Amino acid sequence: MLQKFKVHNFKNFKNDLEIDFSDVNGYKFSQDCITNDLIGKMIIYGKNGSGKTNLGYALCDLKATLGFSPEINTLHSFISNADSDSDITTFTYTFLFNQKKDTAVYEYSKSDMVNLVSEKLSVNNHVLYEYDFKENTFITVDSDYFHSNDIYSIYQSSTNSSLPFLRWCVNNGSVDKDSIFNKIYNYGSKITQIFTPTTAAVRLTKNELDVLDKNVKELENFLVYMGIDCKLTMEKLPDGTKELYFVFKNRKVSFLENASSGTLSLFNFYIHFLMPHKESSILYFDEFDAFFHFELSEKIVQYMKEKYQNALVIFTTHNTNLMTNKIMRPDALFLLTTSGKLIPLCKATDRELREGHNLGKLYMNGEFDED
Template identity: 40%
Template sequence: MLKRFTVKNYKNFKDEISLDFSKIAGYQFNKDCLSMGLIGKMLIYGRNATGKTNFGRALLDIKTLLYGMFRNDENSVLINADSQEDTAKFIYEFQFGSDEVIYTYSRFANTELCDEELYINGEVVFKCDFKNSKFYFQGLSIINAETVNTNRYLNKGEMDNEYVLPFLRWFINNTAFSDNSVLIKLSKYVRKMDLITVSNNNQIHLSMFSYRKFFEDLKNPVYLHNFEDFLNLMGIECKLVLQELPDGQVELYFSQNKLVPFYSTASSGMLALTSLYQKIVSNLSLIYLDDFAAFYHYEMAEKLISFIKNKYPECQFIMTSHNTNLMTNKIMRPDCLFILSSKGTLTALCDATERELREGHNLEKMYISGEFEKYE
């Protein structure tokens, strides 16, 4: 699981900003917000333009680096406009059982790598300084990979002409590791990280592939029943039917006295909820849900958080919201509620006041009255 994330000089985050999943207070309620000794479910609040979406993009940068497509796109990694530094710095600290993995790298504005380092249990596995063409691979013996032919990687013929290939990406793809290898665990975790945002048309961005796969999954009666149960759990009482059309396509309907087409009659909130379900139903490791409650009544948003906690206890969920009704100890806890300030600081509510916050405190009332204003 992700233990700590730090980014510096990325877009509106000029100074270093960190999210520490291991900083847990001693609260004895809502322990389902925790997972394996780390924060598993959290809510981040922040005024408009504080960088909640940018923080999510920064957090998911590692997935783009290791598994995405590279482009020299100046908007992909944008250096802070007021900074004199020419790179953005990313630090990921993971915990897999008793193993601690730290992966750190810097990227220029055009997304190209400047440097890259990997540590396992405090020992250096490799260091790559692409800017100065200096490389250290002696630590590969730590993971019994000292026989890997690093000259193949360093050979320009093995590298793309348009960008510097991350060594970790090449290393994982060109080395036979056992299934219990810490690097295989890291690889699987990063692959299953995802960023989910709500678009202007109230829909969560989905690829055509995801949309088609959803309908293929609905052909399974168990999957259709689970989706129906999910909507009913969210307070939408309905019965669903999937029917095949004469052209071979399938259509989803509400089953009433007559069949009513689902997608043409569902409300914008229900469509956003459906799109979200299509994404979170996958087996993911970490999900950044940006402004997830924008189109939900606060009671539905509460039910959604409860569903997430019960259904996905081991998946780390980071949710951003402006809905202060969710700032409550009824479903969360002060060490899992954060404020992102316009200055680029991230502070848990339990650290944003001199009071000792307890289960009985009305956190929303305190927030609205300005109790935490210093950290906004």
């Protein structure tokens, strides 16, 4: 479980931007936003240009660094703040493992999306290793952690600045399956960053059609949950391809050719993000409801809370209808300021926020400090 995250000197965040998921208030309502005493479901608000998308890139960088999404590495080569005197960006992830008995801090610095400058792993305040990629040397090692110290010299002789030691150890079978190394690696592999779903009809690949064929009923249940009364089926065409259909009393009609733009947005949301990511550690939904009616947005939040109870789910939005204690709570609703600070609503005002407060109305009336 991720307890804290901090990034320094990343894009529009010149200084430290930190999220403490253990900073939970004592609210008795909307407790499904809390998982194992950590914030598990949260919504982030911020003005255009405040950095909501960049925050997602930063938080999800662990996945790219551990080699699970190399396509992201080529998109944003320059990552440090343009006004900073330094070109080094530092990411720090603090995890709780083994029923919260162990605290692991994984920290690394980069000069761009690909190349590492340093890497460090500590468990319970004890440094297992620290590596300097510029000097190609270990600064600190725990000589008792591995069965043989040869692993350090082997890595040092074969590494490059895009290959973190943690990733190398896991891929070379140098650590036990239940080690902290594998736990962080597996957590990183299940991170998903999701952008605004498109409303355009898309043609699915053969692999996507094959997977959908096995999940048609789940897609149907998802759409019904969202208020779209429908029955679906997959049919095999004479040329061997497959196509999704709406089923009516007297006929079947092509789904992609007849679905509304709102239904297509939900379809794309499910196909590209929910279907392939049924098990996730982090789901970061950026502007997830840009094309959704406000009631549909609420249903999606509720759906994600039910289906991903153990995942950290983060939404960004401008929709103040979601700023309500009915589905969220003041310590799970955050404001991202233009100065690069992330503040929960309960700390953005001197007012004691209670269940009966209309948070959206208070926000629109300027109750919360966004400086």
